[in-house]
Amino acid sequence: MSLIKEFTKGFIKENPVFVMALGLCPTLAVTTSVENAIGMGLAATFVLVFSNIFISLIKNFIPPKIRIPCYIVIIASFVTIVDMVMHAYVPALHKNLGLFIPLIVVNCIILGRAEAFAGKNKLIPSIFDGFGMGFGFTLALIVIGGIREILGVGQFLGFNILPKCYIECPMLIAILAPGAFIVMGLLMGLMNLKKKK
Amino acid sequence: MEFIGKIFALAIAAIFVQNFVLMRFLGLCPYIGVSKKLDSAVGMGMAVIFVMTMASTFTWLIQTYLLIPLKIEFLQTIAFILTIASLVQLVEMVIQKTAPALYKALGVFLPLITTNCAVLGVAILNINENLNFLGAILNGLFAGLGFTLVLVLMAGIRERLDKAEIPVSMKGMPIAMVMAGLMALAFLGFAGLKF
Amino acid sequence: MKYFLKLGFVLFVITAIASGILAYVNSITSPIIEDNQKKVQEEARKEVLPAATKFIPDSVVVEKVEVKDPLKKVSSDTNNLFRYFRCFDENDDLVGYTFEASLYGYSSEVKTMVGVSPNFTVEKIKTISQSETPGLGANCMKEDVQKRFFNKKKDEMVVDKDGGTIKSITGATITTRTIANSIKNSLEILEKNISEIPAEVPEKDTREEIAK
Numbered sequence: 001m002s003l004i005k006e007f008t009k010g011f012i013k014e015n016p017v018f019v020m021a022l023g024l025c026p027t028l029a030v031t032t033s034v035e036n037a038i039g040m041g042l043a044a045t046f047v048l049v050f051s052n053i054f055i056s057l058i059k060n061f062i063p064p065k066i067r068i069p070c071y072i073v074i075i076a077s078f079v080t081i082v083d084m085v086m087h088a089y090v091p092a093l094h095k096n097l098g099l100f101i102p103l104i105v106v107n108c109i110i111l112g113r114a115e116a117f118a119g120k121n122k123l124i125p126s127i128f129d130g131f132g133m134g135f136g137f138t139l140a141l142i143v144i145g146g147i148r149e150i151l152g153v154g155q156f157l158g159f160n161i162l163p164k165c166y167i168e169c170p171m172l173i174a175i176l177a178p179g180a181f182i183v184m185g186l187l188m189g190l191m192n193l194k195k196k197k
Numbered sequence: 198m199e200f201i202g203k204i205f206a207l208a209i210a211a212i213f214v215q216n217f218v219l220m221r222f223l224g225l226c227p228y229i230g231v232s233k234k235l236d237s238a239v240g241m242g243m244a245v246i247f248v249m250t251m252a253s254t255f256t257w258l259i260q261t262y263l264l265i266p267l268k269i270e271f272l273q274t275i276a277f278i279l280t281i282a283s284l285v286q287l288v289e290m291v292i293q294k295t296a297p298a299l300y301k302a303l304g305v306f307l308p309l310i311t312t313n314c315a316v317l318g319v320a321i322l323n324i325n326e327n328l329n330f331l332g333a334i335l336n337g338l339f340a341g342l343g344f345t346l347v348l349v350l351m352a353g354i355r356e357r358l359d360k361a362e363i364p365v366s367m368k369g370m371p372i373a374m375v376m377a378g379l380m381a382l383a384f385l386g387f388a389g390l391k392f
Numbered sequence: 393m394k395y396f397l398k399l400g401f402v403l404f405v406i407t408a409i410a411s412g413i414l415a416y417v418n419s420i421t422s423p424i425i426e427d428n429q430k431k432v433q434e435e436a437r438k439e440v441l442p443a444a445t446k447f448i449p450d451s452v453v454v455e456k457v458e459v460k461d462p463l464k465k466v467s468s469d470t471n472n473l474f475r476y477f478r479c480f481d482e483n484d485d486l487v488g489y490t491f492e493a494s495l496y497g498y499s500s501e502v503k504t505m506v507g508v509s510p511n512f513t514v515e516k517i518k519t520i521s522q523s524e525t526p527g528l529g530a531n532c533m534k535e536d537v538q539k540r541f542f543n544k545k546k547d548e549m550v551v552d553k554d555g556g557t558i559k560s561i562t563g564a565t566i567t568t569r570t571i572a573n574s575i576k577n578s579l580e581i582l583e584k585n586i587s588e589i590p591a592e593v594p595e596k597d598t599r600e601e602i603a604k
Contacts, residue, residue, distance in 0.1 A: 021229065021370060025314040029222035032526045066399045069282055070406050076275040077410040081417050084271065088424040098523060102274045102321060106312045108226055152527055172563070175527045177220050178382040185367075185374030192366035200462050207463055215499065271418040272411060279407075332463030389498070389566055 003128050010132030017140035018191045022108040026100045027141060028180040034157045037145030039093045041138025043086065043101060045131065047078045048110050052118040052130035059119050071114045072105070079105045109137060147183055148174045204335060206391070211339035214390050217315050218347045219381040224315030228348060229373055231306055238352035240302055242345030246338065248288060248310050249319055252281050253337025256320040257330055277320050278311075285311045315344055350380065432520055433505065437477060437490045440507030440516040444479035444487040451475045452585040474581045479507075486510050489582060495574035497522065498529050498566045506575055512583050514549070514575060517541045522567075529567030537561055541571065546579040 016022045023044075030040045054074050062070045083101045086094040094101065104110065113133055118126040149155055152175030154162035162170075173179040217223045224245075231241045256277045264270050289307050293300045300307070310316060319340045323333040354376055363372055437447055451473045476491035488509045494501055500523035507515045517538055524530045531537055540558050541549070550556025551569045560568040 022226070024225040024229065025222050028225065061402070063399055063402060066403055069279065069403055072278055072282055073275060073403070073406050073410055076278050077414060080271060080274045080414050083274070084414075084417055084421040084425075088421040088428070091425075091428050095521075095523065099318060099321060099325075103223075103314050103317060105274055105278050106314050106317050108312055111312060170527075172527050173382075176385065176525070177222070178378045178385060180222070181374050181378030181381055185371045185376075185378060188374060189364075189367040189371035192371060196366060203462050269411075269415075271414055275407070275410065275414075327465045328463055329465045332465075335463065 003125060006125050006128040007132040010129070010134070010136035011139060012136075014133075015136045015140060016109045016112075016133055017137060018188060020112075021188075022112055023137060024184075026103060026107060027144060028177075028184060029100055030097055031141055031145035031148050031180065032152070032175045033096075033149045033155075034142055034145045036093070036096050037141035038138065039086075039090070040097055040100065041134070041141045043082045043097070044104050044107060044110070044137055045134025046082055047075060047104055048113060048134045048137075049127060049130035050078045051075045051110060051114060052126040053123065055114050055118040056121060056123045056126035067119060068111075068115070071111060071119070075110055075114065076105045109133060144180075144183060144187065147187075148179060151183075152176075152179065207332065207335055208339045208342075209387075209390060211336055212343035212346060213384065213387040216343045216347060216384050217318070217340045218344055219377065219384045221318065223318040224313050224344050227306060227309060227313055228344075228351065228377075229370060230309075232348050232351040232373070233355055235349065235352045235356060237302065237306075238348045239345075240299060241306055242341075242348050244288070244292075244303060244307060245310060245313065245315070245344055246341030248281075248285060248313075249316050249341035249344075250334060250337040251284055251288075252316050252320050253323055253333045254330075255280050255284065257323055257328075257333040260324055261330075273321070273324075277317060281316055281320070282311050315340065347380065351377065433492070436505035436518045436520050437479075437507070439518050440505050441479050441488050441490055442516075443481055444490075444507075445482050446480045446484075447477045447490065448480070449475065449477055452581070454581055454585075474578070474585070476582060488515065489586070491578050491582065492520075493571075493574035493578040495570050495577070497570035498524050498564070500524055502532070502567065502570050502574065504571055504574060506578065508579070508582070512546065512579060512586075514541060514544050514579070517571075517575065519571065524564070524567045528561065528564040531561050531564065532567050532571060537568075541575065546576055546583065549573075549576040549579070 010016065012019075014020060017024070017027050026040055026044070030036045051071070051074050055071055079102060082104070083094075086097075086101065113129060117129045121129070146156060149157075150161055151171045152173075154160060154167040154170050160167060171179075174183065211217070215221055218225065218228050227241060227245075232238050259276055259280060260270075260273065264273060264276060285308060288310075289300075292303075292307070319337050323336055326336075328336055351373070355373060358372060358376070367375075438444070454472055454474045474491070476489050478489055479487045481487050488507060490505060490507045492503055493506050494503045496502070501521070502519065502524065503521040505518045505520050507517070509515055519532050519538060522530065522532060524532065544558070548557060549572050551558045551560045551565065551572050553560055553565050554569065556572070558568065558572055
């Protein structure tokens, strides 16, 4: 029962992006299209789940004084694995995400979960926590990416959604830098509104 | 003369045209977190400039004299982040001993500089853009200046915003984001500026 | 003292194991990455000069014309070599040349594969690598944009904003201009040097060796 709760809390109640405001850098940078958003979300989820697993397994062997550097090495290793595998098997996505793949290592979500959860809990809850937070992150990315892609180019996942007259003259600012901040701000305001209710 | 020109061009690029916060989306977490008060913004900015410059220096040296000769470039992420973490630890200890007041003021934000995407970001960018030692150091310095500039501007605006009438759900983070968007819009005007 | 040694040891062991695993993954993915890059170039070459079936690599030494940037690394000697391919069809007739034109655009290096006819008219191009602004400069990958560069000679390789005939991408003049300039620069090098090189197909065995 409580395991399912560990999984779903990352979706809305403790959504890492909208509620805890973690992992903002990649969120704004890669959400220029839904495809990039899903790619980044899955990559981050992979790193999150596996680092949670390993940290939860060896947490009793790590002296508390150096736990942060140890967590960082473990997280960085999985980030490097994801980087290399993506470069080999999905080179186009790798190019689009660019700098932000190695930057997953400083994604506050991952280090945050390692410190707050995996370092103190058993293996199975840590896995659920990792997946939950990862999917919450991916969901947030898809929502923002969807809004920006629809407004910015009139497409969703590359498919034309809006009528041709919009695609010829879209609201380009949505996929540029300012649009990212403004969409994010308005969405956060919306979440606050929901919370008040 | 050409030399000064190139340095100036790098500065304009790092601070304005490709501002690390507003254009490259690096360094956002502390940007939103610390930009509430002007003094903490300035203090944080100074610390970040220092760490970014030092980090650029050491990571460039490690890349050139350790990773490339031994052909272990794939260890770049681990090597860089460990270097940055150690650097921040060192800076923390030094500030604690020499300027305890500043240490207290910065509080928990000092160790958080480790997870600042801008620091790791500029280290990796220096390598990707093929800069030499001097270029890397300067790029780190200018990127830090750009970050501080935007941070201070934001803090100034937010101090005023606190006194304005804003719908309750937009107070705090949401309105800060929208503000950042408008600032990014302004900085977009620098696009294409080249020397 | 012993405590610090223990700390250092634990960190060292974790890092060592991590490095070992990464070295292993790297050995698997590295060759695949290299292969991918070669494939992209091969396919691009065939696309920009569809009549050609044989591609012979060659290179000419070029004087460095660019001003040395005091902040960038001194580039390795390969930058003094202009690499291109001589292309022949099944009858061993010269169909043209292909080369990769590259120049730094707005926010990234823009690499374009160019196919030219024997009289140095650009037949087709294909942008193979860029990281320009999505929605603006990145539109240079679209077919209708690339078509604007087809069938042009060196002197026609100018964007409309500079007085030429090539229509710039709306809001992305820099990227369009970068592609045009990169092609123009490479064409200049090619025209200057190609007259010194025979346009014949080399002997059968050497050709196979080079093509490897």
